[in-house]
Amino acid sequence: TGRAAAAALAASGGEVWAWDDGEAARAAFDGTLVDLNTADLSGLAGVVVSPGVPHSAPIFAAAARHGVPVIGDIEVFARAQPKGRIVGITGTNGKSTTTALVHHLCITAGLPAAMGGNIGLPILAQDPLPETGVWVLELSSYxxxxxxxxxxxxxxxxxxTPDHLERHGTMAAYAGAKAxxxxxxxxxxxxxxxxAAQAAYAVTNGPVMLIExxxxxxxxxxxxxxxxPHNLENARAAIAAARAMGIADDVIAAGLASYQALAHRMEPVGEKRGLLWVNDSKATNPDSTAPALSAYPRIHxxxxxxxxxxxxxxxxxxxVLPHLGDVVAAYLIGEAAVQFGEQLQSRLPVTQSGTLAQAVQDVLAAARPGDVVLFSPAAAxxxxxxxxxxxxxxxxxxVAAL
Incomplete structure (x- = not known):
């Protein structure tokens, strides 16, 4: 993202100072390096930071002292006044799938479309779109x-749902960023x-459509x-966006049927030893795992x-506790294993596998043909x-090695 922003601003005629606290990143950069932690920032038009840089970083205080705005690459994109319409997607869970699905529906309909933001190629590294184009942006709270x-x-x-509170401090601040x-x-x-979100946001600038x-x-x-059920919710949101873009229902139906899952998001990775193996590694919190546990019968x-x-x-x-009806057994790994086990052991068989490789072997010893193996960690x-x-x-x- 940083390299793309620097290249885009330089190509637009700007004088760009770049910095990264990592020595390896600096060595790989072909441009003007200035230590922004110590430099005189007066006179700069703005400071473009990576979304991962927290507000506690010294660059924010230094920019404020010099009256220099701190923005991200999405703001640079917006100020460039791109041609085409913009669909922005945020949320705790499901935003990547919804973004990819909206993009796929636009392509299915023959609309020029680009996907970026918190997914795929940095937005400032992408080619411009015509007036008829659609920018589909996944946007994090950061x-x-x-x-x-x-x-x-x-x-x-x-x-x-609660997430990134180590960054935002409170749910109110997290929700405010989304709003x-x-x-x-x-x-x-x-x-x-x-x-549920309608109660959190007073959206008054136009029509409001409820996903459900x-x-x-x-x-x-x-x-x-x-x-x-979570992908049904994601699909409803994408369907509503596609209709707002003027895409007909028969085209939307064709796009829903032809859509391919994103990697690591309820991604079927094959059938081995009579079992269907599903990779949902992107499920990094219990709220994102919960609906996945209702997607198949007889889940390991x-x-x-x-x-x-x-x-x-x-x-x-x-x-996740209300969604265990189709779960045959749980196989626990990593730092969460003990605490997860304490909460699950009275509800279903639990195996303390420790590592992913051991969990795969433990599943093979217990599963029967036709079962589903779901890797949905509910943890980072x-x-x-x-x-x-x-x-x-x-x-x-x-799985491939089986």
Missing amino acids: QLEITHSLACDVAILTNI RLFAMQKPGSTAIVSK DVPLPSPQTEWPALKG WIAGGRPKLDATGKADLSA SFDQFKDFEDRGAAFRAA
């Missing part, structure tokens, strides 16, 4: 905090929200890559990692893996 003028023609909030997506819309724009009330153009059974559930802790310091699995990956993608790749490799 990105929205430093965005001020992105006016989406369609704004979607998939859902909101910026709607506050920036112009009158007449469309907002698509869940019923969106009629389907075809039954979910005809969408092979969109299993489970592999879970665990670094848990998201509640205010008391506990790994709270209460979100950083105890044993670099990130959720690295974790999902390890699961894929373990």
